[in-house]
Structures are given as C-alpha cells and as structure tokens.
Amino acid sequence: MAAPYQAHPSAIIDTPCTIGAGTKIWHFCHICADAVLGENCNLGQNVMIASGVRLGRNVKIQNNVSVYAGTIVEDDVFLGPSCVLTNVSNPRAAINRRSLYEPTLIRRGATVGANATIVCGVTLGRHCLIGAGAVVTRDVPDYGLVTGVPGRRRGWVSRHGHPLRSARDGVFTCPESRLRYRETAPGVLRCLDLDEDAPLPAALAVGTQPYRSFHDGLPHP
Numbered sequence: 108m109a110a111p112y113q114a115h116p117s118a119i120i121d122t123p124c125t126i127g128a129g130t131k132i133w134h135f136c137h138i139c140a141d142a143v144l145g146e147n148c149n150l151g152q153n154v155m156i157a158s159g160v161r162l163g164r165n166v167k168i169q170n171n172v173s174v175y176a177g178t179i180v181e182d183d184v185f186l187g188p189s190c191v192l193t194n195v196s197n198p199r200a201a202i203n204r205r206s207l208y209e210p211t212l213i214r215r216g217a218t219v220g221a222n223a224t225i226v227c228g229v230t231l232g233r234h235c236l237i238g239a240g241a242v243v244t245r246d247v248p249d250y251g252l253v254t255g256v257p258g259r260r261r262g263w264v265s266r267h268g269h270p271l272r273s274a275r276d277g278v279f280t281c282p283e284s285r286l287r288y289r290e291t292a293p294g295v296l297r298c299l300d301l302d303e304d305a306p307l308p309a310a311l312a313v314g315t316q317p318y319r320s321f322h323d324g325l326p327h328p
C-alpha cells in the first residue's frame with residue numbers, strides 16, 4: 108500500500124515513526140525513530156525531526172530547521188527558515204545531559220520568524236509571532252508579538268499575523284479577518300469571536316491582500 112504521506116527520495120525516515128496522511132517531506136530531511144508527525148504537515152529542505160518529537164497537524168517548517176528532543180509542537184505552528192530551537196541551557200561537550208533536556212512548548216498557531224533563536228525551557232503561546240532574528244529567552248503569551256535581542260514583547264498580534272495597534276473602547280480589530288480582541292487582564296489578550304483552540308473557519312484561512320496594504324500609513328505604537 109502506498110504511504111499516505113509524500114517524501115522525496117533523498118529524505119531519510121527512520122523506523123518506527125508515525126507520519127500523518129497528507130504530510131510532505133522535502134529534500135534531505137531526516138525523521139528520526141519514534142518521531143510523530145501529524146496530518147498535512149510540510150517539511151522544507153533539510154529539516155531534522157529528533158527522536159520522540161511530536162508535531163501536531165498542519166505544521167509548516169521552512170528550510171534548515173532542526174527540531175530537537177524535548178520540543179513539543181502543536182497544530183498550525185509555522186517555523187520560519189533557519190530558525191533555531193535548543194534543548195540544553197548550559198551545553199558542555201564533556202558532560203552528557205541527554206536525560207536533562209529542557210522542554211520547549213510551541214503552542215497552536217504560533218509563528219517563529221526566520222533566523223530567530225528560541226532558548227530552551229520556554230512556552231510560545233497560542234498565535235504568538237516571533238519576529239525575524241529575535242532571541243527568545245522568556246515565555247511568550249498568547250498573541251504576543253516579540254522582536255529583538257533579547258526578545259521583548261512589542262505588542263499584540265492577531266491570528267492573521269497583524270500587529271494590533273489601536274483599540275477602540277478597549278477592543279482591537281484585526282484589519283484582515285475583522286476578528287475582535289480584548290485585554291482581559293494585564294498581559295492577557297483574548298479573541299472575542301473565536302476560541303484560541305478553535306481551528307480557523309475555511310473562509311478565513313486564505314489570505315487576500317499583501318501585508319503592507321493593511322498597514323502603510325498607520326502610526327506605530
């Protein structure tokens with residue numbers, strides 16, 4: 108029977124492992140034994156998934172990313188090109204810390220930008236966005252927009268990846284989806300129209316306009 112997933116002949120897939128239907132694995136990837144990949148994932152060129160790692164459904168991983176042991180990746184996560192995940196805070200070549208990996212939890216819908224580095228032991232909240240090149244050393248709340256070195260939260264970002272810059276009566280509206288958001292406590296943002304764990308309705312899952320067309324001319328915070 109044909110595999111329910113697609114893998115380029117140059118990919119190395121160790122056994123046993125579990126790969127969901129519809130998942131695509133491109134050139135020079137390495138899936139280690141005991142990895143679990145959900146349905147409809149896409150792994151670009153030169154992606155390594157370590158033994159025991161679990162990827163949720165619809166996870167998109169761009170070229171040159173290694174997902175090390177100790178990382179948990181939930182549904183709809185986007186890992187940008189050449190981003191770096193880690194699993195030991197104080198690595199030493201002469202000391203074996205294989206039983207001491209520090210977990211990194213990347214929650215549903217989170218995005219890690221190109222070349223960003225995630226220092227291990229943190230949680231990236233649901234639908235947060237880590238800007239290109241950031242170095243994340245602390246937990247990021249749901250919908251947090253983090254940039255810089257060290258990474259700092261610059262504001263909030265919608266599910267559709269738009270910075271939420273101005274609120275009317277305390278309510279932010281995403282310029283693309285029109286979904287509404289409100290801070291329910293200091294440092295806590297919630298969507299008023301869609302539960303954080305609910306999948307996007309199909310009608311809201313296709314982009315219609317380029318990013319800048321929503322933001323040009325708007326003041327920065």
Ligand SMILES: CC(C)(COP(=O)(O)OP(=O)(O)OC[C@H]1O[C@@H](n2cnc3c(N)ncnc32)[C@H](O)[C@@H]1OP(=O)(O)O)[C@@H](O)C(=O)NCCC(=O)NCCS
Nearest residue numbers: 187188219220221236237238239240241254255270322327
């Ligand atoms: C953070 C991001 C979403 C843009 O947010 P934004 O608020 O629209 O940013 P703007 O372009 O309006 O810039 C606002 C300020 O933030 C700075 N900035 C933007 N992105 C930054 C980043 N990644 N790191 C540091 N500073 C950044 C800008 O230089 C600007 O600074 P200034 O006001 O001093 O000129 C975007 O820059 C980014 O990093 N996206 C990730 C892209 C990516 O990695 N894609 C991977 C797959 S293709």
